[in-house]
Amino acid sequence: MPWGIRSSRTAPLPADWWRRRTIVLKRDGYQCTHIREDTGRRCTEKATDVDHIGEAHDHRIEMLRSLCSWHHNQKTARQGGSRARSGKKSVSHPGLVSD
Numbered sequence: 001m002p003w004g005i006r007s008s009r010t011a012p013l014p015a016d017w018w019r020r021r022t023i024v025l026k027r028d029g030y031q032c033t034h035i036r037e038d039t040g041r042r043c044t045e046k047a048t049d050v051d052h053i054g055e056a057h058d059h060r061i062e063m064l065r066s067l068c069s070w071h072h073n074q075k076t077a078r079q080g081g082s083r084a085r086s087g088k089k090s091v092s093h094p095g096l097v098s099d
């Protein structure tokens, strides 16, 4: 899956995106920077994507962060909006709870 070619993002990536991307990945140690809300710990997955913290057109190094593909997909899906997969799935059947 090639990156950056004709993606559906609204803001175009800068010409030096690959340089910025490498800087950000190195800075973050090639590890996902997502902080888990339940444990307060950083995700331990390998970072494969660089995400915009702020606006999609704000490409400053300090406004970029490394994410694993899973967390990046999570964010992208949320931004896309129309997909309503917000937590309903985790409700377990009361009869199945054994402890």
Ligand SMILES: [Zn+2]
Residues within 6 Å of the ligand: 032, 033, 034, 043, 044, 045, 067, 068, 070, 071
């Ligand atoms: Zn992650």
